[in-house]
Amino acid sequence: MDGNAKLSIVDVAKRAGVSTATVSRVINHNGGYSRETEEKVRRTIEECGFTPNANAIGLRTNKSRCIGVIVPDVTNEFFAKIIQELDFYLLKHGYSLLICNSNEDYELENMHIKGLIEKHIDGIVYISGQNEIKNINEIKHIPVVYIDRAPLNARMLILSDNQEGGYLATKEMIDKGCRRILLLRDVRCASTIRYRKEGYIRALKENGIPYREELEVSCFPDYAEARKVMDRLVRSGGCYFDGIFATNDMMALACINVLMEAGIKIPEQVKVVGYDNVSVTRFTSPQITTITQDTRQMAIAAGRTILRMIQKKEISEKRTIIPVKLEVRGTT
Amino acid sequence: MDGNAKLSIVDVAKRAGVSTATVSRVINHNGGYSRETEEKVRRTIEECGFTPNANAIGLRTNKSRCIGVIVPDVTNEFFAKIIQELDFYLLKHGYSLLICNSNEDYELENMHIKGLIEKHIDGIVYISGQNEIKNINEIKHIPVVYIDRAPLNARMLILSDNQEGGYLATKEMIDKGCRRILLLRDVRCASTIRYRKEGYIRALKENGIPYREELEVSCFPDYAEARKVMDRLVRSGGCYFDGIFATNDMMALACINVLMEAGIKIPEQVKVVGYDNVSVTRFTSPQITTITQDTRQMAIAAGRTILRMIQKKEISEKRTIIPVKLEVRGTT
DNA sequence: GTGAAAGCGCTAACAC
DNA sequence: GTGTTAGCGCTTTCAC
Numbered sequence: 001m002d003g004n005a006k007l008s009i010v011d012v013a014k015r016a017g018v019s020t021a022t023v024s025r026v027i028n029h030n031g032g033y034s035r036e037t038e039e040k041v042r043r044t045i046e047e048c049g050f051t052p053n054a055n056a057i058g059l060r061t062n063k064s065r066c067i068g069v070i071v072p073d074v075t076n077e078f079f080a081k082i083i084q085e086l087d088f089y090l091l092k093h094g095y096s097l098l099i100c101n102s103n104e105d106y107e108l109e110n111m112h113i114k115g116l117i118e119k120h121i122d123g124i125v126y127i128s129g130q131n132e133i134k135n136i137n138e139i140k141h142i143p144v145v146y147i148d149r150a151p152l153n154a155r156m157l158i159l160s161d162n163q164e165g166g167y168l169a170t171k172e173m174i175d176k177g178c179r180r181i182l183l184l185r186d187v188r189c190a191s192t193i194r195y196r197k198e199g200y201i202r203a204l205k206e207n208g209i210p211y212r213e214e215l216e217v218s219c220f221p222d223y224a225e226a227r228k229v230m231d232r233l234v235r236s237g238g239c240y241f242d243g244i245f246a247t248n249d250m251m252a253l254a255c256i257n258v259l260m261e262a263g264i265k266i267p268e269q270v271k272v273v274g275y276d277n278v279s280v281t282r283f284t285s286p287q288i289t290t291i292t293q294d295t296r297q298m299a300i301a302a303g304r305t306i307l308r309m310i311q312k313k314e315i316s317e318k319r320t321i322i323p324v325k326l327e328v329r330g331t332t
Numbered sequence: 333m334d335g336n337a338k339l340s341i342v343d344v345a346k347r348a349g350v351s352t353a354t355v356s357r358v359i360n361h362n363g364g365y366s367r368e369t370e371e372k373v374r375r376t377i378e379e380c381g382f383t384p385n386a387n388a389i390g391l392r393t394n395k396s397r398c399i400g401v402i403v404p405d406v407t408n409e410f411f412a413k414i415i416q417e418l419d420f421y422l423l424k425h426g427y428s429l430l431i432c433n434s435n436e437d438y439e440l441e442n443m444h445i446k447g448l449i450e451k452h453i454d455g456i457v458y459i460s461g462q463n464e465i466k467n468i469n470e471i472k473h474i475p476v477v478y479i480d481r482a483p484l485n486a487r488m489l490i491l492s493d494n495q496e497g498g499y500l501a502t503k504e505m506i507d508k509g510c511r512r513i514l515l516l517r518d519v520r521c522a523s524t525i526r527y528r529k530e531g532y533i534r535a536l537k538e539n540g541i542p543y544r545e546e547l548e549v550s551c552f553p554d555y556a557e558a559r560k561v562m563d564r565l566v567r568s569g570g571c572y573f574d575g576i577f578a579t580n581d582m583m584a585l586a587c588i589n590v591l592m593e594a595g596i597k598i599p600e601q602v603k604v605v606g607y608d609n610v611s612v613t614r615f616t617s618p619q620i621t622t623i624t625q626d627t628r629q630m631a632i633a634a635g636r637t638i639l640r641m642i643q644k645k646e647i648s649e650k651r652t653i654i655p656v657k658l659e660v661r662g663t664t
Numbered sequence: 665g666t667g668a669a670a671g672c673g674c675t676a677a678c679a680c
Numbered sequence: 681g682t683g684t685t686a687g688c689g690c691t692t693t694c695a696c
Contacts, residue, residue, distance in 0.1 A: 008689050019667045024691055034665060054451045055396065056689035058387035059672050066430075066451075074419075075412045084406050087433045091440065096447050098398075099431040101419045108423065115428050119386045119398075223615050250615070257617045280612050283555050283582070285589045340673050351683045356675055364681060388673035391688050668695085679684080 016044040068116040070100045071127040085299030123306040143309035145302045157319035158301045165291040166199025168326040169245045169273040178243030185247045187218035226254035249274035272331040286330025297322045348376040400448040402432045403459040409610045417631030455638040475641035477634045489651035490633045497623040498531025500658040501577045501605040510575030517579045519550035558586035581606035604663040618662025629654045
């Protein structure tokens with residue numbers, strides 16, 4: 001157990017009285033050695049605390065056992081959850097995660113991608129959060145799995161079932177008596193939001209409720225903006241509704257706060273459903289009914305797919321859709 | 333601009349009509365070449381889209397331009413913020429971040445550390461979140477900077493000014509008339525919490541208010557547990573207080589919800605101050621008064637320190653203390 | 665079942 | 681100011 005960690009397989013080979021080739025074979029379980037040799041080599045490795053040099057391996061094999069993860073904002077709980085699960089899944093398979101926080105900044109993203117390429121990472125998991133991937137050319141020749149959003153030329157895709165999510169959210173409120181459900185949606189016209197709206201409309205239709213344009217309100221999808229919009233709505237009093245489907249939890253939270261401050265009872269007078277099942281939804285009172293996106297399954301699907309692509313087991317085009325779930329809580 | 337990215341400096345050297353040594357010199361700004369040569373080499377690199385192979389460089393130089401970050405939970409906003417800032421700072425200096433989410437699981441952490449060592453990362457930023465670092469032996473010979481908590485044998489430390497934080501929080505409530513301030517603290521006796529409590533006591537002393545043991549309540553520092561404890565307190569009615577200093581924002585949030593549900597007015601009857609300035613504090617109504625830990629400065633200090641250690645410019649023992657700030661909002 | 669040796673792409677010492 | 685070359689630690693072909 002040498003703390004200096006300066007030994008190579010040459011040293012191990014010498015101590016074990018075999019060649020470096022044999023040591024390498026044993027380490028990589030490549031077969032072609034006797035039981036005793038294996039035993040002997042393993043023991044010496046153990047004894048002298050040998051650690052293989054990943055750079056040498058990488059140089060020789062052109063593999064790095066590293067996966068790059070590009071994400072717009074690690075600070076966003078939804079993305080953080082995916083990273084967490086991905087890290088866990090890939091660690092088990094001997095891979096490390098190189099994090100790239102793009103901050104939705106094109107230049108930063110480019111620098112990150114350049115770094116990833118230099119490092120000869122084996123694959124990229126692209127948690128997009130945006131509609132458009134501009135750097136797609138630079139990474140054409142390496143395996144990429146996209147999560148959440150799909151750039152036009154993406155081949156491998158992990159999505160969650162946004163249509164169903166919108167449907168479940170809306171249906172829940174209809175079932176509980178709502179007839180005029182406000183759709184408070186992310187103003188950016190991402191595919192995810194479009195699908196959620198489709199689900200919303202499907203639920204209405206199925207229950208004989210017409211879709212009304214005046215019940216669709218767009219806003220930038222953060223708490224502050226949603227508050228402003230809701231404030232206006234409530235103050236003007238012009239928009240009568242008995243339910244709100246907000247396309248994320250922060251917006252739902254904003255609705256709830258504005259309504260409660262205006263003395264409107266939730267869920268008695270107005271019901272609210274959010275989206276994502278971020279942890280705040282359980283920290284409010286009443287707790288927020290919301291749609292869970294299964295970050296765990298999304299991460300696992302992404303991990304499995306990227307590993308398969310790396311092993312060339314599968315290169316065909318594919319989109320995987322992960323089911324969502326309605327979380328019924330206090331606001332409906 | 334060749335997408336195959338298969339060229340080495342040998343190719344570049346050939347095309348530019350120089351030796352590989354010269355190409356290497358130019359790439360690394362090592363001097364010893366003429367203006368024209370440099371120009372020529374740079375142009376050919378540009379033209380053929382050459383990307384250096386980090387594995388080869390790493391093998392040769394024993395540097396990887398990678399920093400490992402060990403963190404208990406990327407999902408925690410406080411840690412995520414640090415990662416975000418660290419990523420930004422280190423990217424600018426040409427370093428990548430290998431993320432290791434330990435989940436406070438000893439075995440996972442060990443696997444991660446083993447991976448980091450194999451990858452010959454240049455340094456580790458250890459966002460501990462725990463009191464004890466057990467794997468310290470394995471990483472003795474590589475630069476490590478600890479953030480937030482300090483293991484006994486840590487040399488390089490970035491802390492935030494927890495004493496001052498506790499003081500400011502308490503003082504704010506005293507200044508606004510509180511005399512019986514509940515200390516709702518993380519039950520785990522981390523140094524961070526000890527310091528916050530010292531600050532709390534200092535503020536009391538300074539204002540002639542005696543410290544009362546019955547006003548100190550411990551609990552596991554998450555929302556659910558804090559709720560339980562507060563529920564008990566409020567229901568029993570035995571504990572009269574006019575202010576609460578909670579050692580994190582989740583606990584503060586729990587207090588507020590319980591109190592409001594019990595019909596107690598905030599801040600009129602009871603004032604509350606949290607800790608961390610997590611984003612939820614701005615999503616409640618009233619918004620939560622809290623202490624900001626400057627994650628940005630902590631990350632920058634950590635980044636700067638680790639780079640210095642890597643360049644051997646500084647190896648002395650040191651602890652850096654980052655100032656905190658009181659964020660006055662609706663709950664005081 | 666095992667070993668010798670070439671070579672991955674790069675840097676740096678040395679020679680000129 | 682520039683080129684030649686050894687060698688970083690490993691895998692893998694080929695020979696035995």
